[in-house]
Amino acid sequence: MKTATKDELLKRLRRAEGQMAAIRRMVDEDEGCVDVLLQISAVRGALGKAGQVLLGSHLETCVSDALTSGDAEERRHQVDDLMKIFGRFGGITAR
Numbered sequence: 093m094k095t096a097t098k099d100e101l102l103k104r105l106r107r108a109e110g111q112m113a114a115i116r117r118m119v120d121e122d123e124g125c126v127d128v129l130l131q132i133s134a135v136r137g138a139l140g141k142a143g144q145v146l147l148g149s150h151l152e153t154c155v156s157d158a159l160t161s162g163d164a165e166e167r168r169h170q171v172d173d174l175m176k177i178f179g180r181f182g183g184i185t186a187r
Contacts, residue, residue, distance in 0.1 A: 097149040104142040
């Protein structure tokens, strides 16, 4: 993983950790349900963005390398992995 990508990913994960800590505090202090739900939504958004950063990096490195390598087995492996990822992140399924 490139240093810039790693830095961006870590920044987003730290943001999500901070939001999670805020949620724990809010629950502990009996804050309103709506406020807690809004924070949960913010965490989901932060993690989604982190996933996008990592997926972009994966496509630019591992998948790109597999497509140009001439190794059919590695290409198949990368396609299978992408189908799993898209199924989990985007609700896309195949086969």
